[in-house]
Amino acid sequence: MFKPTTGFDQLAESVKKYTSEYSSKIAGVPAEMIVKAAELWGPAPTSFLMHARGIEHHTEGVDNCMAAINLVVATGRIGREGCGYAMITGQGNGQGGREQGQKCDQLPGSRDISNPEHRKYIAGVWGVEEKSIPQKGLSAIPLVEAIHAGKIKGLISICFNPVVSLPDANFVREALERLEFFTCIDFFLSETARYADVVLAGSLMEEDEGTTTNVEGRVIRHRKAVTPPAEAREDWKIICEIAGRLGYAEKFSYPSPKEMFEELRIASKGGVSDYYGMTWERLDESNGLFWPCPEVGHPGTPRLYENGKFGHPDGRAHFIPVEWRPSDEMPDEEYPVILTTGRVVSQFLSGTQTRRIGALVDQTSQPFCEIHPRLADKYGIADGDFVKVESRRGNVVVHAKVVKTIRPDTVFVPYHWPLDRSANNCTNRAIDPVSNIPEFKICAVRLSKVEQPTDAIAKLEVQAGGVR
Amino acid sequence: MSDAAFFIDYSRCIGCEACVNACGECDTHRGTSMIHLETIERRDSVQTAPQICMHCEDPICAQVCPADAIKKTPDGVVQSSLKPRCIGCSNCVLSCPFGVPKYMSGIDQMMKCDMCYDRGSVGKQPMCATVCPSGALTYTSMEEIQRTRQGIPVNSWKFGAEEVKTKVYVMVPREVTKVDIGLVQIQTTPSVLQMDPYDVALMLEGME
Numbered sequence: 107m108f109k110p111t112t113g114f115d116q117l118a119e120s121v122k123k124y125t126s127e128y129s130s131k132i133a134g135v136p137a138e139m140i141v142k143a144a145e146l147w148g149p150a151p152t153s154f155l156m157h158a159r160g161i162e163h164h165t166e167g168v169d170n171c172m173a174a175i176n177l178v179v180a181t182g183r184i185g186r187e188g189c190g191y192a193m194i195t196g197q198g199n200g201q202g203g204r205e206q207g208q209k210c211d212q213l214p215g216s217r218d219i220s221n222p223e224h225r226k227y228i229a230g231v232w233g234v235e236e237k238s239i240p241q242k243g244l245s246a247i248p249l250v251e252a253i254h255a256g257k258i259k260g261l262i263s264i265c266f267n268p269v270v271s272l273p274d275a276n277f278v279r280e281a282l283e284r285l286e287f288f289t290c291i292d293f294f295l296s297e298t299a300r301y302a303d304v305v306l307a308g309s310l311m312e313e314d315e316g317t318t319t320n321v322e323g324r325v326i327r328h329r330k331a332v333t334p335p336a337e338a339r340e341d342w343k344i345i346c347e348i349a350g351r352l353g354y355a356e357k358f359s360y361p362s363p364k365e366m367f368e369e370l371r372i373a374s375k376g377g378v379s380d381y382y383g384m385t386w387e388r389l390d391e392s393n394g395l396f397w398p399c400p401e402v403g404h405p406g407t408p409r410l411y412e413n414g415k416f417g418h419p420d421g422r423a424h425f426i427p428v429e430w431r432p433s434d435e436m437p438d439e440e441y442p443v444i445l446t447t448g449r450v451v452s453q454f455l456s457g458t459q460t461r462r463i464g465a466l467v468d469q470t471s472q473p474f475c476e477i478h479p480r481l482a483d484k485y486g487i488a489d490g491d492f493v494k495v496e497s498r499r500g501n502v503v504v505h506a507k508v509v510k511t512i513r514p515d516t517v518f519v520p521y522h523w524p525l526d527r528s529a530n531n532c533t534n535r536a537i538d539p540v541s542n543i544p545e546f547k548i549c550a551v552r553l554s555k556v557e558q559p560t561d562a563i564a565k566l567e568v569q570a571g572g573v574r
Numbered sequence: 575m576s577d578a579a580f581f582i583d584y585s586r587c588i589g590c591e592a593c594v595n596a597c598g599e600c601d602t603h604r605g606t607s608m609i610h611l612e613t614i615e616r617r618d619s620v621q622t623a624p625q626i627c628m629h630c631e632d633p634i635c636a637q638v639c640p641a642d643a644i645k646k647t648p649d650g651v652v653q654s655s656l657k658p659r660c661i662g663c664s665n666c667v668l669s670c671p672f673g674v675p676k677y678m679s680g681i682d683q684m685m686k687c688d689m690c691y692d693r694g695s696v697g698k699q700p701m702c703a704t705v706c707p708s709g710a711l712t713y714t715s716m717e718e719i720q721r722t723r724q725g726i727p728v729n730s731w732k733f734g735a736e737e738v739k740t741k742v743y744v745m746v747p748r749e750v751t752k753v754d755i756g757l758v759q760i761q762t763t764p765s766v767l768q769m770d771p772y773d774v775a776l777m778l779e780g781m782e
Contacts, residue, residue, distance in 0.1 A: 136780045451590045465595050479617075480775055489617070509617050510773040 152188030202319030210243030215377020500531030
């Protein structure tokens with residue numbers, strides 16, 4: 107047993123009932139396959155467990171991750187060469203954003219916005235009163251729900267296309283229509299920007315400079331390749347000007363991203379994701395530096411938890427037992443099929459960039475519905491037929507891709523497209539109670555074969571959701 | 575990296591077409607990619623496979639060329655056809671066991687991957703290997719590939735009775751020493767094929 111841990115006995119007790127037979131019924135895969143996976147994992151001298159949204163986009167997403175971490179720690183495959191655990195983020199700088207206070211419950215350095223000491227430190231860095239820092243805000247789904255309920259009346263968004271990227275798209279559209287004032291900063295006129303009162307032309311990553319942090323906790327300098335066209339501006343310049351017009355120009359008087367990074371170094375100092383030792387020059391010279399990097403002379407920390415010291419106050423890794431529970435919406439007689447959503451390799455997020463790039467549009471110009479031949483036969487659906495995938499919340503009409511590579515009880519529709527071609531018309535707004543991540547990966551739908559749509563939306567360019 | 579070689583690891587390909595698009599941006603054949611991204615029947619598999627020219631030691635395309643338009647450099651790179659010689663007969667297109675040469679009707683000439691000879695001659699890697707995000711296409715040393723991969727590199731092929739040796743290596747399981755088409759690649763017998771071991775529905779119904 108891996109030594110620097112607590113709670114193993116409780117964990118061992120909690121997993122007793124999850125025999126391969128019982129787990130087989132939950133997971134819907136043969137018990138022999140689970141045993142085979144265990145036989146591959148168990149004796150391996152090294153292993154690295156990585157996952158992306160697949161196990162996270164569930165109402166039990168945090169529990170799924172905890173179970174994976176329990177397995178990694180129980181086998182001692184962490185804190186040494188060839189071993190580790192990582193969740194691959196969905197956005198290019200998903201990691202950097204979440205560790206430097208981009209989320210509504212955080213402050214820089216992976217600090218907690220509700221922790222009085224953390225608030226005091228950051229207030230000092232920013233030269234503001236501690237009480238002027240707001241308390242925990244709302245994450246994406248509760249935010250949209252608060253807008254829908256009329257509790258939030260104004261919104262400013264940056265590079266956010268919830269009409270495509272959030273679940274239950276009809277609800278999201280209703281919410282955006284209820285906003286009294288909406289400002290949108292984006293580099294292209296996204297489907298969401300069409301709801302805005304004011305659209306401010308922002309910039310692409312290639313039109314600005316800064317840093318990005320990848321899944322390893324490696325901070326990398328990225329450089330400006332082109333200048334924003336016409337009157338488009340770097341996003342930070344827009345934010346600083348808005349702050350100036352609100353009367354806080356002196357707090358937002360950065361000449362360039364380098365000065366912002368200097369502030370970030372200090373703000374993150376002493377935090378979990380400590381960037382203090384990373385100077386702009388060091389980042390320029392190196393192929394990236396890993397946090398924590400607490401001093402300028404510090405080499406950075408490419409691998410966490412070496413020497414068996416973990417982040418809890420007792421220095422140990424804590425096993426957290428988890429229990430299985432069903433997803434929010436399971437299939438029934440009326441909606442008998444599971445819809446799972448996800449991505450295709452040629453499109454990025456809500457497609458605001460990639461639906462405008464010819465080669466990528468050529469590669470995957472339309473969403474589709476992957477369906478197993480057995481399920482397709484049941485509905486008389488042939489490859490290329492148009493299918494209406496319909497949940498209690500909405501529907502999407504896409505062409506069928508009949509494949510043997512998917513479970514016969516599940517269909518898959520990628521989510522990058524808008525309007526009538528949006529998989530998120532169907533998905534469920536239910537969220538994980540801890541992380542608030544929505545359950546994109548499971549909802550109940552019914553299927554029917556339909557004629558190729560010929561309505562106004564179908565006649566749009568393919569990038570905008572047309573079906574030519 | 576003069577001791578470097580080109581390695582293809584089909585199992586790592588995610589079908590993103592970064593190689594295809596990067597190849598197409600090259601100044602020497604602007605807009606036309608020399609890489610084929612092969613897709614297996616999507617109904618049966620998600621496998622995709624990038625195919626660059628394998629640069630055979632004794633290139634069949636050159637052997638069958640009636641105009642002697644396809645030349646191999648001393649360092650083993652098989653070039654595109656020579657414009658003044660190529661008669662557009664497409665013998666090479668039909669004879670290549672890897673399906674690499676393309677007949678371009680617009681210019682009435684065969685064109686193919688020359689492993690970025692222009693870039694290689696100034697010490698740069700082939701473009702496709704620099705953009706591949708998953709290491710399916712890799713230009714590196716033999717030691718490095720053996721140190722970092724589970725499979726092993728091979729460059730011996732058997733197509734029926736035809737034996738071929740290539741400059742480019744492919745990564746295969748450790749027990750394989752030669753890619754013998756029809757046996758190793760399909761890796762199954764006709765009776766197993768009928769059972770369709772890659773059908774997820776059958777997989778879920780239980781294993782032997």
